[in-house]
Amino acid sequence: MPHIHFNQVLVFSPITHTQMTWADPGDRQGADFTTPGYWQGLARTLERGRFDGVFFADTLALPAESQASAADTMAFGSYFPRLDPFALIPYMASVTEHLGFGVTLSTAGTPPFLAVRRLGTLDNLTGGRVAWNVVTSHVRNDFEALGLTRPDHDSRYDQAEDYMEICYRLWDAFPRDAVVADREKGVYIDPARVGKVDFDGKYMKCHAYPVVMNSPQGRPLIFQAGQSGRGLSFAATHADAIYGLQPRLGAMTKFVEAADAAGLAAGKPDRPRVFFGLQPIIGGTEAEARAKRSALAKRVPVKTALSRFGAMIGADLDDRDLDQPLADVTTNASQGLLSAMLDVFEGRVPSIREAALHWGTSYGMPQLVGTPEQVADQIETFWRQSRCHGFNISPTVNPTSVEDFVDGVVPILRKRGLMRSDYEGRTFRDNLHA
Template identity: 35%
Template structure:
């Protein structure tokens, strides 16, 4: 079983009441906070941690950021790049992931930045590839968003170009011989000379190859085109699914797409998002769940759904079943996730928004350490997942409690590592 921690450099992750929990320290502007998280997760033998990110403050409700900023919604207050550098310094094994956009960042900078971090972390980096769907972000970069499918076509070229750049140095290019004066064998450094429809880069990269060659490719697209992109490139897929049957359907669909790209299903780990809420007893765990879920502000909930889809849902009747709402623009994949978790219960827009704001419609794994492990083991052994992206409901408490209580149960059952077999993230994903 693979475990990855979901982080955001702000007041909340998936649960939009997290910062209001009395045990959340809200020290997200302090470097020691991130160092502590990294150490805690490495002590729990997580494969990796990664930062989701948004390049701006959501303002899809009445062209205003009042709800998201004022109520403490999903905001990336700090750039994750320096945070990752700090976390790499205080750890030696856990993988480290960054979210970077193929629409807003040019491939040479992507390759150089990620390649540098991969070297400095000794082969522990992952790149969560996003194409970006938000007009809010595009205005911040003064770049017009291409149509959805074109964004993925461009993303294919960006990743192709990055791969060319990462492979422009051979592993043994360095000589560094003081006596001869030879520093690099230049016959082992090559131009990329990549030219696609939208992307061109000459190379070579200034940065040599890392211990794992290049960063692990992570991806979370759920639309039809997003799944094809992930099937081609993804080594670690982060997915949001509501129920076991949805997870199995996604798992089988995704793995079935990989063969046409010359890949084995074993080449990619599919991890579904889940929120663990652990208590000393079942009743205590349920009380904890009810307590944190009541911290959701309804105004923030509607703003969150609007932000994730790119549609101002305050303009729709709040008491109308969400499945009756038709959209023509915005993020289709995000809206489908919301529908998936709402149709079975016939939820209204307001109720669906509140439910979405508790965990973005991903399962909350609630119970004692043993029963949380039972739920995870069932999904893992049923062919629904290869592991989990765990998101906190209080921070740092969720990860501290999980690492101390649930991880030992999983280890005892023989379905989770007791130590790191390798040193790079790619090795963790294949150990």
């Protein structure tokens, strides 16, 4: 029987998506995010809740469009400092057996050979529990930090096609059964089973033997957050799962339909597995949950909301009239995110201030505010009517936000037959496809 799949979104920083949560008296992430034990506790809780995996959102550089917004980003702890999840995942994997780990790695700045090596190492160490969130990097700061020039929107995807082709060839060239470890013959690797990659593309080249064999799941799963037409086409072609950021049920349904069409156009035999972002805010009563939501929103300064929102859509908003319509803002960065934000307000064009503050609390995703039963009802409605595969859950105050969901909402969904009672397999691929 089909069931809802869940991933937990996290960021290796003092906060995840909601700004200023580190200042909440009940939050531990702000103080403990450099402590392995904190993350291991989250991993145990999520495995107890039978989540498919953890999805680490990440960018490379400080996300700010001006010196003033950079100072605000630092002062308010807005994804800053931000550490490397590749180093964190082995700690979390060591205390779990089934939980998967999605890690973000950009096609900008990391050659595909190195990406395959890093991802393959992690995938082997975890027994096949790694997914790669492929991003083409739309944030200007990432390119400047690496000494690169940011390509235009479509060129990023053109270059990424070469990138992915090299990765596929490297994965295909070193199957797991090439490791024979024959003591009598003194042969560890059968050279006949390892191929050399010779690729000369329009944008990238690679001439090498791969140095990492496939993991128990073959290669890492691929996640991609394509929102625009070109991005969605790229995701439908390459991804095992697509992350869609949509603000309302109607928009989710349209996105799934668009993903289905993109999958057919790409010749994929199966429907794309679409995950949507949701942010539950749970209370013992509806009034308590609404009070939590109000407290979170009041804590977000306009400055930090503007700096983060501006960085995400690729626009310097510092000198803008904050009451100016968001529709007047143009960007060469994440066009899909800008479009999704315009859709949040259901036909009414928001001001820059409104959009930024909404982003600062919810990251543009639906907030499910209520008791565990009410949140479960909303999740079931979203899942059934959108026909998505599952949801990426964004926390607020951690670890209580994760614990409230696992201890309050998961048992209700399980009782309704909407969520697994145990894992179907050992690898991330096994559990995602179940």
